[in-house]
Amino acid sequence: MLAGLVAAAVVLPVSAAASPDVPAPSPVGFAEHTALPDRYDGNRANLAEAARMAQDAGRTGRAAKLRAMEADGTARFLAFDGRGKGRAVEVLGDLETADRVAVLVPGSDTTLDTYQRFRAGAVALQQRLRAEHPRSAVVAWLGYDTPGTVSTTVLSADRADVAAAELGPFLDRLGQDAAPGARFSLLCHSYGSVVCARTGTGPQVTDIALFGSPGTGAGSAAELPTGARVWAGRGGADWIGHVPHVRVGGVGFGTDPVDPAFGARPFEAGPGGHSDYLKPGTASLDSLTRIALATAAPTTPEVPGA
Known part of the structure; x- marks a missing residue:
């Protein structure tokens, strides 16, 4: 019954269609300590080849x-894989000089076919960061196979466990690319909050924000x-607030992170919806x-769903 309740709660009126299989080149392999410009160039070439192969295969x-x-030929990707639903890790800003780096971790139905929607949020964040702190960068981390919103995979932490095993080492490597002593934040949306909650982080990660979260699996x-x-934080019109915050037999994610009992620092999320x-x-x-x-102060907690 729980699985049915959670499944019914997460069905949205609009859901991205499954990506068809398309031909694409294998990801570019880089030697250890390859310079950032060389990685950017290699992944940009891989992206262009993936576009050509998709066009030739009739996947217009x-x-x-x-x-x-x-975009305009200046996109900077630390990683790109055009196979299947795809993966991409893009840098916005100058990573090498950044001493504050925000890593965005997306939720369900984020694929190469919906990437521009994810990227728009990363661009908006980088514009705000740059206005207040020029030595900042945003990393849009589509580094895992996200579950479909309308699927059984979104009801368990299986995908999140696999993703966390990728994200943790990635953060360690990222510290070698940014400015010495750089500090990182993880900003985690929806199912991405489940990923972040399972990712072991070192001292370079100072803050983790969970928003639009179904829960983390932790109490x-x-x-x-x-x-x-x-x-x-959770927006006032976010449908995720109606998801049952319970966990039984590996289904569901337990305590609502915006519940004061969870112990997170609350932040003001405004009246917006799940994608806002x-x-x-x-x-x-x-x-x-x-x-x-790292300049935020907690707001006054509110009763979830109020």
């Missing part, structure tokens, strides 16, 4: 989306494998900017 929709990712922030400050947290002009974007810059 995917080809168009990949060409959009190329409290103190149980998370991190020494970072843990924040939680990083939209320009929102209270949530203001809050996430301050969290990324």
Whole structure:
């Protein structure tokens, strides 16, 4: 019965269609300590080849989306894989000089076919960060196979466990690319909050923000494998607030992170919906900017769903 309740709660009116299999080159392999410009160039070439192969195979929709990712030819990817639903890790800002780096971790239905929606939030965040702190960068981390919103995979932490095993080492490597002593924040949306809650982090990660979260699988922030400050917020119109915050037999994710009992620091998320947290002009974007810059102060907790 629990599985049915959770499944019914997460079915949205709009859901991304499954990505068809498309031909694409294998990801580019780089030697250890390859310079950032060389990695950017290699992944940009791989992206262009993936677009060409998709076009030649008659997958014009995917080809168009990949060409959009190329933008004006200056896109900087630390990783790119055009196979299947795809993976991409993009840098916005100058990573080598950044002493504050925000890593965005997306939720369900984020694929190469929906990447521009994810990227728009990353761009909005970087514009806000740069205005307040020029030595900042955003990393849009689509580094895992996200579950479908309407699927059984979104009901368990299986995908999150696999993703966390990738994200933790990635953060360690990222510290070698940024400015010496750089500090990182993890900004984690929806199912991405489940990923972040399972990711062990070192001292370079100072803050973790969970927003639009279905839960983490943990009973409290103190149980998370991190020494970072843990924040939680939810927009007033976010449907995720109606998801049952229970966990039985590996189904569901337990305590609501915005519940004061979870112990996260609350932040103002405004009246927006599930996809509005990083939209320009929102209270949530203001809050996430301050969290990324380590200048945020907790707001007064509210009763979940009130």
